Amino acid sequence: MSSQARPTEELYRAAMLLSGAGDALGYRNQRWEYCESGPQIHQELEELGGLGAIVARLPGWRVSDDTVLHLATAEALISGKEHDDLLHDLAARYVEAMKDMDNRKPGPTSILGTSQLKPGQTGGYRIPFNPRALGCGAAMRSMCIGLRFPRTSQLPDLVRLSVESGRMTHNHPTGYLGSLAAALFTAYAVQRKPLVEWGVGLLDTLSLALEYVKTTGIDVKENIAAWEFFPEKWKWYLRERNLESGKGPPRFPAAYGPQERDEVYKTFSLESWAGRSGHDAPMIAYDALLSAGESWTQLCSHGMFHGGDSDSTGVIAGCCWGALHGLSSVPPGNYEHLEYKERLLAAARGLYTAAWGAEIE
Template identity: 65%
Template sequence: MSVDAYKAAMVLSGSGDALGYKNQEWEYCTSGPQIHKELAELGGLGKIVAELPGWPISDDTVMHIATGEALATGKSGEDLFQELAGKYVECMNDMEGRKPGPTSMLGTSLLKPGSPDGYCIPFNPTGTGCGAAMRSMCIGLRYPKHSQLDDLIAASIESGRMTHHHPTGYLGSLASALFTAYSVQGKPLREWGTGLLSVLPRALEYVISAGKFVKENEEAWTYFGTSWKKYLETRGIADGDSPPKFPKEYGVEDRDVFYKTLSLDGWAGRSGHDAPMIAYDSLLACGSDWEKLCSHSMFHAGDSDSTGVIAACCWGVMHGFVGVPEGNYAKLEYRERLENLGVQLFQLSGL
């Protein structure tokens, strides 16, 4: 694993966000075929130059950068959690035109970084959204080794529930971080889903040991794992060993229909469980084909920037910039900040 892979992971995560967002136009489009039609009219993916003003990054990458900058301090434990809270509060000043979610805005408004337990907010019965999942990939870059799993669990859960204090929300943060770590480890894709399920009991142990709103968390715990188990069975990879099975017909409209069946409320990728799930489905289907990955993870009728930001980060670890049109990333907003974070996280990773 090289520093270049880390730089590609961070930069392409921003590209996945900007492409899926298209300055609000595609994130809120309810038709994958319509997005693909507009993409063709633009000359296809290879013709897109993702730069301002037409292709800004969204709240996803702003919050991912905040996570990365907190991790880059090298702090750990409570000191890291306070740093994360401070960065999340601070990054809310950079949300003009980026459409942050209401749960993220509410959560950050409740944080009191620097105060005792100032990184903790109350349990939120409706905190099931993807706002934690879309900003936590870099936690897997910071803690990529199996021996660092406890650190990854703690950082992803605590960072996630600073805004989304509900298992369906913050376990999405765990999934995104874990999948990125698996990318670094070179773990076969077919094993990622069962790997996630095997980590959930350890995650619950952490939540219980942390002692915050334990009863509420335990009562809301099962939906995330049950949803993932069902998905893995659908793909034929519940054993962690078999190759994934996709329908013979799995075009743009077919994916729109399937992704919606994974959702909590009818908006694919909007929740903590299905944003990393759609990203994972896209990675399974697309191999090293960047254009296909974009089609599956960024250009669909759902929360397309949030699924794209997760998928592209993992893809970048595995494939670098190979086959990615230069225009998709060379002039990306905050590219240098993302690259620098890649370097810093690689230096801290212990690889």
């Protein structure tokens, strides 16, 4: 048994609820996900009365494909299935989840990938290698893997599940390593690992992921050829933030308001679409966590209200922040009336029990 401190179930509830809140707030029924201007989003937020005035409920604040697919991952993880049975169940749930995408804007790679899955058939949870599968669709649905496998001793399970679930739609390292990053950062939040160490921890874990990919013998040549972009971009980011040693303190630009963040986030990203890809959705979420401290308002300002794919960065940042800080300082309207709130809570309970056993009163 690990000596790792046991978290409370409340932190698991906060992680799942605030993942949904981060998604709904960053999405705003497509209006903010597809807005390229952080200053415009902040202006519209002010006109709404600020973050505390937002009641995230239907019809104005539905969750996007991110939460639907995150729930699919979580509900598979608490099904009791293991090994190949679990992977087939994950694939089946991803296929089923794609029927719930009206007004949720799933990405084209997720649509293509799920159309290629054949759960129940031999090898049916695998799809062909895709040199264009660079997007964040695997990262945005994988935080719960870190809630299910939060112990340092469970790192091999976390690596295996995040890689396998990620490449069910995004069979390219830039895509599925985003899944690993989102899961690992959530596990780090549960572990109370200092934030300044997370990026170096991710880089150290990539060698395990590469070894796992080689061991499976699937698309090894293609994966090795495409591997280096993800670690090299993360090394660059950690140098930018004075975190390459894992000690910090993090270094941010002197001016880092909404306009400046839009410009900086573009330098993280592919084709200047911040948060759209597997490497930079968790990167922007991490950047927001580093700058926000214990402030939910600051986290949302940096992680949900920026130009680019703001629901995908928001769903990751919200989950990690919830696992760290809970709900007590979050405006209740941001999460109390969320679409799929009860499913999120049920998933949190199931993940907590699976990871830690029933909570001792």
